Amino acid sequence: MTDLATHIQQIRVCDTHEHLRKENDWVQDGPKDVLSDLFQNYVPADLISAGATNDAVANLGSSDRDVAERFEEIGPAWSAIRHTGYGEAVRLLATELYGMPDDFGASDLVAAQSKLDGWRQAGGRRQLLEETAGLDHVQTDDFCWPCPPDASGPDFFFYDISWAGFCNGVVDAEALHAETGVTVTDLASLREAMAAIFDRHGPHAIAVKAQHAYSRTLRWQERSDAEAATILPQVLT
Numbered sequence: 097m098t099d100l101a102t103h104i105q106q107i108r109v110c111d112t113h114e115h116l117r118k119e120n121d122w123v124q125d126g127p128k129d130v131l132s133d134l135f136q137n138y139v140p141a142d143l144i145s146a147g148a149t150n151d152a153v154a155n156l157g158s159s160d161r162d163v164a165e166r167f168e169e170i171g172p173a174w175s176a177i178r179h180t181g182y183g184e185a186v187r188l189l190a191t192e193l194y195g196m197p198d199d200f201g202a203s204d205l206v207a208a209q210s211k212l213d214g215w216r217q218a219g220g221r222r223q224l225l226e227e228t229a230g231l232d233h234v235q236t237d238d239f240c241w242p243c244p245p246d247a248s249g250p251d252f253f254f255y256d257i258s259w260a261g262f263c264n265g266v267v268d269a270e271a272l273h274a275e276t277g278v279t280v281t282d283l284a285s286l287r288e289a290m291a292a293i294f295d296r297h298g299p300h301a302i303a304v305k306a307q308h309a310y311s312r313t314l315r316w317q318e319r320s321d322a323e324a325a326t327i328l329p330q331v332l333t
Contacts, residue, residue: 108232111225112303116236119221119248126216128159130205131167133212134189139182148173164202193228222249237305241275241293245300254302257293263308267331280332283325 097105117126127133135143140153152169155161167174177183190196194208215224225231235254243255261268269280276292278285308316 105230108230110232111234113305114234114236115238116234116253117221119218119246122221123216123218127157127212129163130194130208130212131163132157132159134186134194134205135170137182139177139186142177142180142182143170143173146173146176163205167202167205219248222252226252235302237307241297243297243301255300256303256305257297257301258307259304260307260310262290263306264311265327265331267328269332283321283328286328 116122127136135153135156140148140156143153144150148170152166152173155166155169158166174183178187187198190200190204191198194211196204196208214220225234233252233254235256237256237258239258239260241257243257246253246255267280267286272278272280272286272289276289276296278289278292280286280289
């Protein structure tokens with residue numbers, strides 16, 4: 097390995113956008129076997145594009161069925177997508193995380209189960225991310241305003257205040273009142289409620305996630321208070 101490669105491998109990475117399971121959910125209801133763990137997230141789309149059936153893809157998470165049978169159902173599609181971006185991510189997980197060969201089969205998936213079982217213990221989630229992945233910390237977007245300290249690692253697991261609803265023109269007056277005690281009727285009271293969210297959750301938040309880029313028009317332009325005030329009553333009804 098070159099000096100540059102060694103240096104890159106040793107860099108502590110700040111993971112600034114995650115949607116992670118909480119500790120209790122990961123321990124109690126996380127992936128039951130290695131096959132279902134490897135083929136979560138976006139790779140099923142590639143499998144279906146390569147000819148796998150919806151049932152075969154859905155069965156990847158059916159841990160009550162035989163691993164070899166489930167893996168065989170997606171075999172041809174998996175062979176076709178091994179070198180796509182998502183396919184490569186699966187192969188890296190298999191080889192770097194689980195220690196399996198690049199051409200892993202059902203027996204390798206079963207043999208690696210003890211590693212997954214170890215990570216799905218209390219503290220295993222942090223060990224996996226901090227020690228194995230080399231992360232400095234993670235920032236999770238839970239799609240909500242509250243972001244209390246995470247007891248499983250308050251110095252490692254941090255949370256964002258989600259501002260996506262506001263950025264997309266969604267003003268849930270009932271939820272705002274429940275969260276802040278402010279009744280939103282106009283622009284001034286909306287600002288008051290927004291400020292109250294920051295007063296309450298800002299001390300624990302590591303960032304604010306707007307996520308506006310997911311849905312905004314390319315013709316986006318800043319609007320004045322006067323323009324916003326004319327639209328707000330329609331949003332609140």
